[in-house]
Each structure stands twice: as C-alpha cells, then as structure tokens.
Amino acid sequence: MKQGGSDAAKQAAGESAAEAVEDGTVVGLGTGSTAAYAIRAIGQAVDAGLDVVGVPTSFQSRQLARDCGIPLADLDDVSVDLAIDGADEVASGNLIKGGGAAHAREKIVDASADRFLVVADPTKEADVLSHPVPVEVLPMARSTVVTAVEELGGDPTLRRAERKDGPVVTDNGNLVLDCDFNSIHDPAALASDLAALPGVVEHGLFVGMADEIHVGTADGVTVRTLSK
Numbered sequence: 001m002k003q004g005g006s007d008a009a010k011q012a013a014g015e016s017a018a019e020a021v022e023d024g025t026v027v028g029l030g031t032g033s034t035a036a037y038a039i040r041a042i043g044q045a046v047d048a049g050l051d052v053v054g055v056p057t058s059f060q061s062r063q064l065a066r067d068c069g070i071p072l073a074d075l076d077d078v079s080v081d082l083a084i085d086g087a088d089e090v091a092s093g094n095l096i097k098g099g100g101a102a103h104a105r106e107k108i109v110d111a112s113a114d115r116f117l118v119v120a121d122p123t124k125e126a127d128v129l130s131h132p133v134p135v136e137v138l139p140m141a142r143s144t145v146v147t148a149v150e151e152l153g154g155d156p157t158l159r160r161a162e163r164k165d166g167p168v169v170t171d172n173g174n175l176v177l178d179c180d181f182n183s184i185h186d187p188a189a190l191a192s193d194l195a196a197l198p199g200v201v202e203h204g205l206f207v208g209m210a211d212e213i214h215v216g217t218a219d220g221v222t223v224r225t226l227s228k
C-alpha cells in the first residue's frame with residue numbers, strides 16, 4: 001500500500017482543496033489521513049464563520065468532523081456540491097481507493113457531488129493503476145467472490161484486522177478482499193466486471209469520477225483539472 005507520503009505534502013493537498021469550499025457549500029468529507037487535513041481546514045473555516053454542511057463518508061470522518069465543529073447531514077436531506085477525498089493510487093485521473101475500507105460510502109458521496117476533488121501526495125501517482133483493488137463483499141459471498149475474482153485474473157486476499165483476531169469488518173458490516181490484478185490497463189472494464197459479481201457491495205476503482213487532483217508536496221501544490 002502506498003502510504004509513504006509526508007504529512008507536509010498531505011496537509012498541503014488537503015488545505016488546497018479546502019479552499020474550494022465557499023459559504024453555503026454542502027461538502028462531502030472523505031476518509032483517510034490526507035482528507036483529514038481538508039476536514040480540519042474546513043473546521044477552522046467554520047470556526048471563523050463559514051456556513052457549510054458536511055456529509056461524512058465513514059465513522060472516522062464523521063467523528064473528526066464532529067470534533068471540528070462541522071455541521072453534518074446525510075444524503076436524505078442534502079445534495080453534495082463538492083466532495084474532497086483521498087486516494088491510494090492515481091493514474092490518468094482514475095483512482096484506487098479503500099485503503100481504509102471506506103470506499104463504498106466514499107463512492108456514494110463522491111459520485112453524487114457536483115465536483116469531486118482528490119487530495120494526494122506524490123507517492124500516490126502512477127503511470128498505470130497497479131495497487132490491489134479493495135472489494136467490499138457481503139460475508140456470505142466471500143468464497144464465491146474469491147473464485148470469481150480469480151477467474152477475472154485477480155489474486156484476492158481477505159483483509160485482516162490489526163489488534164483484533166479475524167477480518168476487517170467495514171462500517172457496513174461487510175468484509176474486504178484486496179484483489180491484486182498487477183497492472184490494470186482497462187480500469188473501466190475491470191470496474192464493470194467487479195460491479196457485476198453477486199455479493200460485491202462496492203469496489204475501490206473510481207473511474208472517470210474526479211474533476212481535480214490536488215497533489216501536495218512540502219513546497220506547494222499542483223492542481224490538475226480533468227476533462228470528463
């Protein structure tokens with residue numbers, strides 16, 4: 001997993017994207033260490049009087065947003081203007097997400113947003129996606145999805161919990177298979193194949209969804225605007 005980015009780079013990316021949040025914005029709040037910097041920056045702006053509503057993508061982002069004083073709502077009540085979220089890998093504007101097993105809720109919130117800003121550090125950038133793809137599965141479908149992923153050419157591994165025996169259980173009560181496909185030359189086709197498997201709740205390929213990528217370094221931020 002590519003998690004080698006510096007805190008300074010993550011902070012620069014997160015704070016850059018947070019600058020896009022204006023008064024009255026409904027903002028999707030991503031999950032992970034880079035999105036957390038955006039949430040903290042939005043919280044500081046709320047303290048200074050900015051009127052925003054946040055839609056969290058996980059238990060973790062909800063808790064951080066509450067700690068930062070960001071008013072929250074869910075998708076039954078609001079529609080998202082702008083989502084800010086991290087990524088485990090970025091190539092040609094496509095993403096692999098789910099290193100924190102939050103990709104199902106992230107995809108719902110990020111896909112619903114009018115604009116989706118990705119925040120990353122340079123260690124996340126690649127020419128071709130090759131990070132294992134997290135696939136959230138209903139527990140009863142684990143074995144059938146393992147077989148189906150192998151038939152698609154992948155090598156699935158059940159994600160194990162740390163400081164708990166057994167598997168990671170997502171915020172939705174499901175399991176995660178990290179599926180290694182080596183280099184993914186047609187992410188749209190793989191995304192469609194994975195989504196079609198019975199028992200797959202969501203996979204971590206985010207294809208053609210991002211509007212901007214904010215890549216932070218210790219020295220500044222590069223913003224790439226993508227055409228969709």
Ligand SMILES: O=C[C@H](O)[C@H](O)[C@H](O)COP(=O)(O)O
Pocket residue numbers: 002003030031032033034035085086087088097098099100101102103106
């Ligand atoms: O499930 C977690 C998310 O998809 C994260 O946005 C992703 O793993 C990137 O996290 P980080 O910014 O901590 O590398």
